[in-house]
Amino acid sequence: MAETHSLQDMRQQAAIAAKVFIQRDYTNGTVCQFQTKFPSELETRIDKQQFEETVRMLNNLYAEAEKLGGSSYLEGCLACLTAYTIFLCMETHYEKVLKKIAKFIQEQNDKIYAPRGLLLTDPIERGLRVVEVTIFEDRSLGR
Amino acid sequence: METLGHKKKTTPRRKWQVFPGRNRFYCNGRVMMARQTGVFYLTLVLIMVTSGLFFAFDCPFLASNLTPAIPVIGGVLLFFVLGMLFRASFSDPGFLPRATPDEAADLERQIDAANGPSGPGYRPPPRTREVVINGQTVKLKYCFTCKIFRPPRASHCSLCDNCVERFDHHCPWVGNCVGKRNYRFFYLFILSLSFLTVFIFAFVITHVILRSNRTGFLSTLKDSPARYPFTGENVVVCFFSVWSIVGLSGFHTYLISSNQTTNEDIKGLWSNKRAKDNYNPYSYGNILTNCCAALCGPLPPSLIDRRGFIQSVTPQPVSHSNGSSMYASTQLHTHMCDQEHCIQNTKFVFQAAATPLLHSDPVMIGGGGPPFPGKSSLGVPCAASLAPSQPSLPSSMPGLGCAGDMLSLRDPDTHCHHHHFPSPEETPLPPGPMPLTLPCAAHRGHMNPAQLYDPASQDSLHEDSVRGLVKLSSV
Numbered sequence: 001m002a003e004t005h006s007l008q009d010m011r012q013q014a015a016i017a018a019k020v021f022i023q024r025d026y027t028n029g030t031v032c033q034f035q036t037k038f039p040s041e042l043e044t045r046i047d048k049q050q051f052e053e054t055v056r057m058l059n060n061l062y063a064e065a066e067k068l069g070g071s072s073y074l075e076g077c078l079a080c081l082t083a084y085t086i087f088l089c090m091e092t093h094y095e096k097v098l099k100k101i102a103k104f105i106q107e108q109n110d111k112i113y114a115p116r117g118l119l120l121t122d123p124i125e126r127g128l129r130v131v132e133v134t135i136f137e138d139r140s141l142g143r
Numbered sequence: 144m145e146t147l148g149h150k151k152k153t154t155p156r157r158k159w160q161v162f163p164g165r166n167r168f169y170c171n172g173r174v175m176m177a178r179q180t181g182v183f184y185l186t187l188v189l190i191m192v193t194s195g196l197f198f199a200f201d202c203p204f205l206a207s208n209l210t211p212a213i214p215v216i217g218g219v220l221l222f223f224v225l226g227m228l229f230r231a232s233f234s235d236p237g238f239l240p241r242a243t244p245d246e247a248a249d250l251e252r253q254i255d256a257a258n259g260p261s262g263p264g265y266r267p268p269p270r271t272r273e274v275v276i277n278g279q280t281v282k283l284k285y286c287f288t289c290k291i292f293r294p295p296r297a298s299h300c301s302l303c304d305n306c307v308e309r310f311d312h313h314c315p316w317v318g319n320c321v322g323k324r325n326y327r328f329f330y331l332f333i334l335s336l337s338f339l340t341v342f343i344f345a346f347v348i349t350h351v352i353l354r355s356n357r358t359g360f361l362s363t364l365k366d367s368p369a370r371y372p373f374t375g376e377n378v379v380v381c382f383f384s385v386w387s388i389v390g391l392s393g394f395h396t397y398l399i400s401s402n403q404t405t406n407e408d409i410k411g412l413w414s415n416k417r418a419k420d421n422y423n424p425y426s427y428g429n430i431l432t433n434c435c436a437a438l439c440g441p442l443p444p445s446l447i448d449r450r451g452f453i454q455s456v457t458p459q460p461v462s463h464s465n466g467s468s469m470y471a472s473t474q475l476h477t478h479m480c481d482q483e484h485c486i487q488n489t490k491f492v493f494q495a496a497a498t499p500l501l502h503s504d505p506v507m508i509g510g511g512g513p514p515f516p517g518k519s520s521l522g523v524p525c526a527a528s529l530a531p532s533q534p535s536l537p538s539s540m541p542g543l544g545c546a547g548d549m550l551s552l553r554d555p556d557t558h559c560h561h562h563h564f565p566s567p568e569e570t571p572l573p574p575g576p577m578p579l580t581l582p583c584a585a586h587r588g589h590m591n592p593a594q595l596y597d598p599a600s601q602d603s604l605h606e607d608s609v610r611g612l613v614k615l616s617s618v
Contacts, residue, residue, distance in 0.1 A: 019245050026274045026283070026295055029425055030309065066443070068436055076439030080331065083226040087442075094441045127240040127446040129291060 015137040022055065022131040032062040034123070034131050041135065045116050054108055054120075055131070061104065065097035098124060159449035163241055164305040172450040174233040176318045177303050183232060183318030190228075190336070193380050194221050197343045201350045201377075208353060213346060220339045227332035228317065235445040236322035237308035239289060239297060247290040254285070277424035296425070298406055312405040321405075324445065327438050330395050337389045344381035399437045400430040 018041060025035040036055045038048045075093055079086050105122050113120055113133075121132040159172035167176050176183070194217070202214040242250070254270055270285035272292055283292045286299050289306045293299070298310035300320050309323035321329045398408060402425050407413060413423040427433050 019249070021246055021249050024294065026276060026281075029276050030295055066441055068432075068440055072441045073435055073439045075441075076435075079442075080327075080438070083223055084230055084328075085226075092442050092444070094444055098444060124444075124446070126243065126246070129239070129242070130246060132245070 016134055017137045018135045020133040020135065022133065024129060025059075031066055032123075032128055033059045039133075042118070042133065045118055045135065046113070050112060054112070057104065058101065058123075058131070061097060061101045065094045065101075155452045155454075157449070158447070158451045158453055161453065162447065162449060164238070165303055166305070168449065175235055175449065176232060177313070177315075177320065179302070179315065180318040182315040186228070186316045186318075189380065189384075190221075190224065190339075193343060193377060194339070196377055197347065201347055204350055204354070205346055209349075217339075217342060217346075220335060220342060224332065224335045224339050227328050227335060231314075231321070231325045231328035231332050232317045232319050234319075234325050234328070235447060235449070236320040237310075237324040237443070238303070238320075238322075238445075238447050239291065239294075239306040239308060240447050241288075242290040250285075250290065250292070279422065279424040281424070296404060296407070309404060310406055324443060330392075330399065330438070333388055333392045333395065337385070337392045340381050340384040340388060343377065344385055347377050347381065400433050402426040402433040402437065 020039045020041050022034050022039065025033045027033075034055050036052050036059075038051055042051060072093060101124070102122055105120050109120055117136040117138060119134040119136070121134065123129070123131050126132055157172050159168045159175070162168070165178045167178060167180070168174065169176070197217065198214060202217070205213045270292075272283040272285075274281055274283060274295070276295060281295050283295065285292050286306050288299060288304065291306065293306055294308060296309045297306050299306045300310065300313050302313050303320050305320075307320050307322040309326065311321040311326055311329075313320045314329065317329060317332070319325070395405075398405065401423065403413065403423060407423075411417060413421055415421055427436060
């Protein structure tokens, strides 16, 4: 797990220069979506396309979690009929997608953001309010 | 390198133990309810007593004379009612966790930038953001307690002291708020309860009628209190329940089919009376989709992670780079610490450490230095454990997390209030923009110790200790 190790090292030795918060985008209602607008603080660190692609993927994943469709209705009805005791043994669809999202963010951090001195925080740790991007100082790079 | 070893021995605490707001947690965080639960117990008692009497006194007759399916159906209905009641009462209705200090600071900056500079004494305009949802303009309000802009349809419940997503109402009968995550349980509870009360009402009446067919109406009534006590009580309770609960179920059925919350309906937010082209932007258009979405849609997870462990403060090596302790401590306190607390903790540290050196008598924390009116026993949720006081301060400190290890010192009154978080209005903040830009670990050097105490003390011994503290503060 060399990559995680390097992330941890970086965390312990790097200084945090700033934090940028990507806020929620409510134009489609209460569905969980984040703004794809590229923050100016990241201009020197990462490519705009790359960042917007990450946020777009994240939005798609959340949309999948909250999608109303045949499978979610089926799950809901089944749960209701069993007086919701079925969730003692089974994970909800939303929880499954949240795990997928956590993996996706970990991947993105390892491959794209850590080498550039950035760190994405999973929005679920911030109550689905913001995507927190931590910017580390440049002196920790070049190892 | 010394560490205050007491810290390592304490069991890690769970996040529910430091959750801000007026909630109660049971079963090690699995169950959460509002503070006032008296009416919930009343609900429970009413349901159990009425059903119990029905099963004890009416069912034997009905089972033998009509069909044994009656007690079975009654039992299933009762089981469902109680299941839904417990689910609605004990689960997280959709609380929004409060903003971390960094987020709050960032928002403040944005708001100040938007409002422009204002002189002292000028009251800034209320903080709102406008957003267009499906063609309707919706105002998002800023919550001063939670330090966030509330998502649409969220509201702050004053009884629970938390913002709730898709806030419907606070139900005392259920002993909890009704919000996004438990609205369907609440609805199914009142729906099944209406079926149960109608069921019991109908069969109690049937019982009386059947009996009076045999023995005459008047003699049945005379016999009733003696042989079948509480039949009258059952009838009365069920009669009133039927009207109120069936009425409530009908109202909520209307709300679900139009995808509104009680809160929105009461305020008439989307009614035509406000404006001609006013419509509900959240409605899916047809009744069936609205109902399916509310009742069978995906169940969102709890955002507050009440059973998660607070990551304990692992003593960091004394590094002279700013990053480690700050990052670590900022990480720790996603759910824990308001930054005012951290600032105050650090101040307490300096005062507690400094004042016994400069004065010989033990001093209450908060006594000297910047005044903290009436807050000597401030809720210190960050101090996970209070170690017994150390007689002498080591001159090089381990990285001081906001957990306030040093806070132990001499103050017997400083103890943990788990659920007490003074609101920002109550807490006296240090003046200027400083506190707003400070992350949790206040030892960035902004906290000039000279502001807190006079390091120019006479003794060399004092100087050493003070130097140690100064070094700590500049790390």
